[in-house]
Amino acid sequence: MPIAEQDVKWVQEPKLGLFGQLYLPLVMDGLTTTISHMFQKKVTEQYPEQEPKLPANYRGVHRLNRDHDGHVKCVACYMCATACPAHCIDIVAAPAPVGWTDREKYPETFVIDELRCIYCGMCEEACPVDAIELTTLYDLTGLSREQMIFDKEKLLSVFDMTTKAGTDPVRTQAGKLGPASEAPPQK
């Protein structure tokens, strides 16, 4: 829609008065600001020598959490893949291996394309068993596109790394998330 003439407001550049035309007062005004900053607390961070401390809700690289047995916590429900607006999660589900007593279904493969991801955190939000979380790892680099496609093992290794380093403790504190994440009641 073109802009109507009555919506346009014409503004004239203000004319400099005598004070402005003298030039020096305005220079002094600017310098005051500069000099005042020299005596304030420094805000510059010496990255990469000093790494920033990020809040726990920072949305960086994903990880797949492990349960008490060290198995991947994910139950392959596809909720994250369904919620993902960038369609970067690809899961192939399968019946859980023999011996995994707490569930019937597990992800045979779980692949996230970290290049496609927009780090919105919807997957984390959608997960009914708190299996996928975004960590505070922000400096993700790779030499090829293939390196940026994270499979299940790599996502689990992110969990191992971040929990070991203590940067991202397991955030799952919810007592009951639903039977899918809980062991069946002992008889």
Place this chain on the structure above:
Amino acid sequence: MPTVYVNDKPVDIGTQRLNCVQAAELAGVMVPHYCYHPALTVVASCRMCLVEVGELKDGKVTMQPKVLPGCQTPVKDGSVIVTGDYVKKDKSVPALAYDPAYKPGVRAKGAQADTLEGLLLNHPLDCPVCDKAGECKLQDYSYEFGRSESRMVDSKNQPPNKPGISSKITLFTDRCIMCTRCVRFTREISGTAELTVTNRGHHSEIDVFPGHPLENKLAGNVVDLCPVGALGSKDFLYTQRVWYMKDVDGVCSLCSTGCSIHVDVNKDRVYRLRARENPDAQGYFMCDDGRYGYHFASAADRIARPQVKAGDAVKNAAWHEVLPTLKADIEAAAKKDAKGVVAVLSPFLTVEEAFLFATYFKGLSKDVRLVLGPVPVIGQDDKYPKDVKGNAVEPTKFTIRAEKCPNRRGVEAVLKQFQGSVIPFADVAAKAGSLAALVFVGGYPNKEAVEAAVGSGWTAPALLVVQDLFPTALTAAAKYVLPATASFEKDGTFVNHAGLAQTFPRATLPPKEARSELQIAFDLLGRRGLVQAAAIRKEVAKAIAAFAHLAEEKAPKAGKRLELQTI
């Protein structure tokens, strides 16, 4: 006229014998139900369809003091049904003369919530890992009619799963809500009665009898019937979430019943077939041969690209190389000896495809013979229900036909239009060696049918062109081998054993290098433009009187019965 009032809305039921659920459906009101199924007997065990029932007499409504199961309560002239959705009723319809103290819909609504709370007491609520999630009635109704949390404080009754009840079906016992649809299906439709309810009350479970697993040709239907995720198909288990799949209305091609089916596809892959309700074709169910029979389309030995024999070697070729020489070869043979040219049109072709091929071959010369391809017949018609000894019991509720092809009658109708009679394949198969050219347009998902029809004493004609899905004795002898497409990779019309014409759309794309039969016929005819089955359908309708209704812009979903002459 007998009138029933559903949430105050008068509905004329005519002479039909209906229950409250059906009468409400006529009025456009959905009464939720689990155990009721129109094809099965009524047990009224789930209590989900509880409604308030009364009678309108002399302008005064008398309501019964308690809620009644709608599926078990017949309606008559003057019946009044009030459902839990009374508050959502059409406000333009004036309210009936209820007793001033009576609050319509309150009891029914309360009953629905209470019933759901009861059903969910022991349900594990493992929707994230349940294959039914997304098309689950328990999920839908809990969302619509239930309460958001459980008041149950004790631990749930979680009986172990029974993956061993069948080779194709698994039972998640804890998800079951005991609607017994599956039990009634095996007793009433298949008649095999493998399933039963064991134990009592709170501890009831679905189970099979020891040593008698759920193995019958209709067993797959119990998975469709199950309103929750208790019965799962092992073929489909954990392969796909239902909300990713697109549901295409198809027609099963594996026998001449021509069951209406749902083809569930995602990213050009068929994940499962389900029966689509169609009283004209097959009713509510389908057989396991059809249900699990779609795997042939992804078989490794399927012919995926055109091949040409050069000397003794067979090499893959591109379409733009094959088609001109193929066309020239056929036309040269027709010019030399038109009587020696035979085109075989298989009963797996759609009406549109058969019509275009017939147009092409009859266009070459009137003397070119059109032959109906081998019609695979295996055993006898398999009728259900059966008794314990496996003998069919009247009345028949489902038939698996012995004729294992979808469109014999459609192709026959086309052949009769073009040459007045239908020549069976056996007539030309024996003398094939003396023919100038044989073009075999197949598309047989079971290669045994072709092998059996060809026989051992087969001698190849001078020019043999074969289009088929799988390598057979025919393709081995052929100069040109062309890929074919499966029924869900094309759109068209099939005419079933009873003359019911069903038009269906394409569900998936054929393999990359394959071309549809319709496209090949277009190429042979030298036609230009987009290949659209709908356009050909209009031509067929114009040319063949029996198919006149196909000209309608949108073919009816249920199909239409044709007046076809039998031979």
